[in-house]
Amino acid sequence: MTAQHFQAGPKILADRRAFLSVIPDAIPRELVDDRAWYPALVTPKPGKPGTWDKAPGNPATGKTATWSDPATRLTFGDAYMAYQSDPRFTGIGYMLHATGIVGIDLDDCFAEDGTIKPWAQQIIDGLPGAYWERSISGTGLRGFCRASLPPTGRKCKVQGSSVEIYADVRFLVVTGHALVPVDALPELQAEITTLHGRLFDGRGAAAIGSAIVTGMTGPAADVSPEALAILGDVMGGRWGAQMGEIWGRADIEARDVNEQDWALEKEVTYWAIRRGHSGDDLARIVEQLMRAGPYRRKWDERRGQATWLAQDVANAIATVKKRLGTPPSAPIAPDDGDAAPAPTEETPEQTIARLTRELGQAKATIAVQATIIRSQRAKIETYNRRTYAEWRLRRSKMKSTQVDATVGLANLASKRAEYHQTDSPIITGQQLGDEMGMHESSARSNAEAVCSLPGSPIKRVTDYRKDGKRGKITTYELAVRDPVEILERMVIVAEALEEPKATRPRPIHCPKHPRARVNVFAQHECSRCGAVLASDFPNAKPLCVEVTRIEDGPPSVDVPVVTPVQHARIAGTPDSDELRARRGREAVGIAIRAPDTWKQPEISEPAPNGHAAPEEPPVHGVITSAWGSPAPLPRESPPTRCRLCPSLELYQLADGRWRCDGCGEVAS
Numbered sequence: 001m002t003a004q005h006f007q008a009g010p011k012i013l014a015d016r017r018a019f020l021s022v023i024p025d026a027i028p029r030e031l032v033d034d035r036a037w038y039p040a041l042v043t044p045k046p047g048k049p050g051t052w053d054k055a056p057g058n059p060a061t062g063k064t065a066t067w068s069d070p071a072t073r074l075t076f077g078d079a080y081m082a083y084q085s086d087p088r089f090t091g092i093g094y095m096l097h098a099t100g101i102v103g104i105d106l107d108d109c110f111a112e113d114g115t116i117k118p119w120a121q122q123i124i125d126g127l128p129g130a131y132w133e134r135s136i137s138g139t140g141l142r143g144f145c146r147a148s149l150p151p152t153g154r155k156c157k158v159q160g161s162s163v164e165i166y167a168d169v170r171f172l173v174v175t176g177h178a179l180v181p182v183d184a185l186p187e188l189q190a191e192i193t194t195l196h197g198r199l200f201d202g203r204g205a206a207a208i209g210s211a212i213v214t215g216m217t218g219p220a221a222d223v224s225p226e227a228l229a230i231l232g233d234v235m236g237g238r239w240g241a242q243m244g245e246i247w248g249r250a251d252i253e254a255r256d257v258n259e260q261d262w263a264l265e266k267e268v269t270y271w272a273i274r275r276g277h278s279g280d281d282l283a284r285i286v287e288q289l290m291r292a293g294p295y296r297r298k299w300d301e302r303r304g305q306a307t308w309l310a311q312d313v314a315n316a317i318a319t320v321k322k323r324l325g326t327p328p329s330a331p332i333a334p335d336d337g338d339a340a341p342a343p344t345e346e347t348p349e350q351t352i353a354r355l356t357r358e359l360g361q362a363k364a365t366i367a368v369q370a371t372i373i374r375s376q377r378a379k380i381e382t383y384n385r386r387t388y389a390e391w392r393l394r395r396s397k398m399k400s401t402q403v404d405a406t407v408g409l410a411n412l413a414s415k416r417a418e419y420h421q422t423d424s425p426i427i428t429g430q431q432l433g434d435e436m437g438m439h440e441s442s443a444r445s446n447a448e449a450v451c452s453l454p455g456s457p458i459k460r461v462t463d464y465r466k467d468g469k470r471g472k473i474t475t476y477e478l479a480v481r482d483p484v485e486i487l488e489r490m491v492i493v494a495e496a497l498e499e500p501k502a503t504r505p506r507p508i509h510c511p512k513h514p515r516a517r518v519n520v521f522a523q524h525e526c527s528r529c530g531a532v533l534a535s536d537f538p539n540a541k542p543l544c545v546e547v548t549r550i551e552d553g554p555p556s557v558d559v560p561v562v563t564p565v566q567h568a569r570i571a572g573t574p575d576s577d578e579l580r581a582r583r584g585r586e587a588v589g590i591a592i593r594a595p596d597t598w599k600q601p602e603i604s605e606p607a608p609n610g611h612a613a614p615e616e617p618p619v620h621g622v623i624t625s626a627w628g629s630p631a632p633l634p635r636e637s638p639p640t641r642c643r644l645c646p647s648l649e650l651y652q653l654a655d656g657r658w659r660c661d662g663c664g665e666v667a668s
Helices: 076-085 118-125 189-200 225-236 240-247 257-274 279-292 308-324 348-395 400-420 429-436 440-451 483-495 577-587
Strands: 005-008 011-014 037-044 052-056 091-097 101-106 131-134 141-146 155-158 161-166 168-174 458-464 472-478 523-525 532-535 544-548 565-569 650-652 658-660
Touching: 037 076, 037 168, 052 091, 052 168, 076 091, 091 101, 101 118, 101 168, 118 141, 118 161, 141 168, 141 189, 155 189, 155 257, 161 168, 161 189, 225 240, 225 257, 225 279, 225 348, 240 257, 240 348, 257 279, 257 308, 279 308, 279 348, 348 400, 348 483, 400 429, 400 440, 400 458, 400 472, 400 483, 429 440, 440 458
Parallel strands: none
Antiparallel strands: 005 011, 011 037, 037 052, 037 091, 091 168, 101 141, 101 161, 131 141, 155 161, 458 472, 523 532, 544 565, 650 658
16 A cells, blocks of 8 residues: 655655544454553655654644653543544554553565465464454554563564564554454463564563663764774674674664664674673773764663663673673683784684784774764764755844844754653753853743744743643744754745835845945925026036136226136025125125124224325225126235135225135135
């Protein structure tokens, strides 16, 4: 049966029409009455076509439930109603939780003609009275009975098909498509023990050890000489070719990686024991070698005080010690420094042994170096992805404070989710502030703004506490735990945002040169006729005035003087009313008032005989304007402009000097 799937949020969910529906009436009453049900989320496994991940769902959010918390488990009726009403759920499932119920899962156990394969039929016949039903994909079988299991031994291969058997902390999807309906689950302890021993060949009886807290996390980039010697024995041993393939595998999440890791751990443990390692030193050197090889993030998951890999190494040590019995008291291959002096000539057998040992050491060195190169390449790729995602976030329409909140929240939430093994970690405002480098209230508000964006991979949920205490608690639900993938998904969200509306008019910019400076020109026009009075436009024709330049010569008031006319640009508003009146008086020959004495007092020299000199009529130099005022005959050529102010109104005094009407400055 080929399953179709559709896009629904961050994950691709399976189309329920491609799977078997649920028949509730055929499910045994012992399972129905137990409060250990969830609606099922079925998603395709990445890189594994035709295989599916089945996870317990949360009806409130439509995402993976916190299955480790018994308070989140539902009754059969609630889980079935969620499956019926929400298309995101493909089925329902039962969570085994050490109540004496054993679940058996057989994959790919139907032939092309629809009959059950012989190996699967043999397992069914070995458990008489057990409840068996078709799996949700229609290609496998699932059985339930009452019994208990040995500490380990849960998954194996039978003729290329997977066989799993569980009794605790395992989610099994139930369909109700029973081969034979049963009223109650039978007690089959003897049959389960026989089946387990036949499937796992007694391996399940010796796989529990006390984990050593080594404090190691992440991949190991350096290997000690002792560990390198052990790796040389592994690569040069009987199973060296298979161990080399496991060590250098490219897909760390391929199928059956757990079985491959288990085989490599036992082989490394065997050769470490043969070289004389024991106790805590044995556990540390085995874990160091495993972390130098095909590292997986799953190894750092917490298992009490230790990690998943530390517990798995302890189980491998316990298993190998049980099979070996009493370990040897001395290393089988002494170090070169402790070896006896070599004879002058080697025998052919000694040469072969030496070359084999050197070949194994060379293979070990190559394997370690290849692992280091692969690890560094993975780090570089992760760094490039993260840098590119942050660069795109900075260039998006998202505010800079929200970008900082996104980066800080992705780092903090992923760390706490990995540490507590939950997709809904609890994060306080103080933790957010410390991570983002701002006050906790600002950090909380920015984080809330980021989580409220449509399509955000992080959702902020505030709800009442479920641990019996009063008050509310805030959690951050993550679609994924990888911080880089969170940033990449936030890039899609940020680039889809609309540009915020400006509250004030934006400055004008050139579309071709947005960073170039914009030149602003001003122009003064008459409100009545529209004449341009003054302008600084490059091609404009502003208002001009005629500046009369007086020729040098003897002073005279009777002979008119022909003077050239120079046009000069002026700025500012038109003349005031006082200046217009002055020009009018000049036109009719009215003498302009003498200068104020307080500005520039005039001192008249006495005549030689003691009498006052006769007063001469004042003659003033007047600058004619563009309005046609007549120009009087000046005695001397005045300056064209005042040296202190831009005024062009200059008047000649009786002593031949010139006075500015604007500021009162007197110049010769």
